[in-house]
Amino acid sequence: MKFFVTAAKGLEELVYSELVELGIQSAKIERGGVSFSGTLEEACRTCLWLRTASRVLLQLADFPCSTNDELYNGVKSIAWHRFLTPDMTMAVDSVLRDSAMTHSGFVALKTKDAVVDSIRDTFGRRPNVDTKLPDLRINVHLVKNICSISLDLSGESLDRRGYRLDRNKAPLRENMAAALVAFSGWQGDIPLYDPMCGSGTILIEAALKASNTAPGLLREKFGFQGWPGHDPTTWRNVINEAKELRKRELPIKLRGFDISPGTIDMAKQNASRAGVGRLASFQAADISTFAPSSSPAMIIFNPPYGERMGQIEEMASLYQSFGDVLKKRCAGSTAYILCGNSELVRHIGLKATRRIPIWNGPIECRLLKYEMY
Ligand SMILES: C[S@@+](CC[C@H](N)C(=O)[O-])C[C@H]1O[C@@H](n2cnc3c(N)ncnc32)[C@H](O)[C@@H]1O
Numbered sequence: 001m002k003f004f005v006t007a008a009k010g011l012e013e014l015v016y017s018e019l020v021e022l023g024i025q026s027a028k029i030e031r032g033g034v035s036f037s038g039t040l041e042e043a044c045r046t047c048l049w050l051r052t053a054s055r056v057l058l059q060l061a062d063f064p065c066s067t068n069d070e071l072y073n074g075v076k077s078i079a080w081h082r083f084l085t086p087d088m089t090m091a092v093d094s095v096l097r098d099s100a101m102t103h104s105g106f107v108a109l110k111t112k113d114a115v116v117d118s119i120r121d122t123f124g125r126r127p128n129v130d131t132k133l134p135d136l137r138i139n140v141h142l143v144k145n146i147c148s149i150s151l152d153l154s155g156e157s158l159d160r161r162g163y164r165l166d167r168n169k170a171p172l173r174e175n176m177a178a179a180l181v182a183f184s185g186w187q188g189d190i191p192l193y194d195p196m197c198g199s200g201t202i203l204i205e206a207a208l209k210a211s212n213t214a215p216g217l218l219r220e221k222f223g224f225q226g227w228p229g230h231d232p233t234t235w236r237n238v239i240n241e242a243k244e245l246r247k248r249e250l251p252i253k254l255r256g257f258d259i260s261p262g263t264i265d266m267a268k269q270n271a272s273r274a275g276v277g278r279l280a281s282f283q284a285a286d287i288s289t290f291a292p293s294s295s296p297a298m299i300i301f302n303p304p305y306g307e308r309m310g311q312i313e314e315m316a317s318l319y320q321s322f323g324d325v326l327k328k329r330c331a332g333s334t335a336y337i338l339c340g341n342s343e344l345v346r347h348i349g350l351k352a353t354r355r356i357p358i359w360n361g362p363i364e365c366r367l368l369k370y371e372m373y
Pocket of ligand 1: 171172177195196197198199200201202257258259260263285286287288302303304305318
């Protein structure tokens with residue numbers, strides 16, 4: 001079977017490395033993600049273990065498509081009864097580029113009609129549509145008049161781990177936080193700090209990684225669990241095996257600080273829901289008082305960007321003040337800072353030794369590496 005793992009722009013290589021580490025040798029980097037071939041069980045396992053990916057898709061068919069009829073016939077020729085019954089709900093997402101058909105809503109509708117007709121032909125009844133939480137999510141990718149139909153194994157996107165119920169004002173997606181940790185190369189062998197931790201996502205993802213905890217263990221459900229033919233016994237074994245692999249203690253400490261006490265409470269609750277409450281500690285503090293308690297340490301954070309004009313000046317002095325803290329109190333340590341505003345970066349007053357482009361949603365950011373000697 002052929003699969004495609006979607007990734008935020010800039011994270012494709014991390015997803016590739018994770019797949020190879022999971023034993024998937026056929027992984028290949030493509031535009032927008034990584035493809036691989038393997039068994040359905042292998043793909044389900046990737047849903048549980050991938051930290052930096054967005055979704056895992058099962059590729060069902062590719063066919064030339066320039067007209068309504070080609071779309072309808074191509075979709076209807078797929079053996080839908082293998083994946084969908086009349087009692088399940090479905091939704092269709094479509095993405096179009098450089099093709100004769102130009103209306104994505106229409107393409108989604110036509111695809112839905114073909115699937116519904118196919119199921120009605122087989123069972124005599126049709127499935128209903130649920131755009132929010134469907135049992136089966138179908139993806140249509142129509143690029144240069146080639147239509148690719150795939151099924152989403154993930155269900156809700158993989159960054160929704162389930163530990164973050166409250167999302168603070170400027171949350172970082174869980175897979176993005178995991179990506180910052182992966183880019184830093186931190187291996188759980190030196191202390192890790194986030195002096196602007198917000199809801200704690202970076203430290204929680206780091207603790208999950210260092211304790212070898214599968215990031216999907218907390219999820220109530222993945223998309224494939226509602227599919228006909230899903231084998232709950234095999235899946236339970238995959239889950240139990242992941243639970244066995246989990247380390248309960250770490251040799252080092254992870255520490256988070258934030259100026260907002262309410263945010264710190266949220267971070268503590270998130271960490272304990274994620275099962276890493278004992279591995280990471282959180283405390284309210286202004287970054288101007290920050291100092292790692294030993295050296296070397298790894299420091300990873302994403303400061304506010306200050307989107308409104310009035311905020312920019314205030315932000316400039318914040319960036320200058322944490323730049324001073326890094327220079328004066330963090331000798332021997334390495335910092336990775338995710339910045340979405342290049343104007344603010346120069347106020348840090350340090351020279352980055354690495355600049356990694358990452359797209360945080362629509363915002364083009366840089367993950368900047370600073371080595372403090
Ligand atoms: C972009 S958010 C960080 C989001 C975080 N990574 C998360 O996962 O939720 C920036 C955080 O910096 C905090 N902050 C702003 N000024 C600060 C300061 N002077 N000292 C410490 N924290 C500060 C804010 O309260 C906010 O939670």
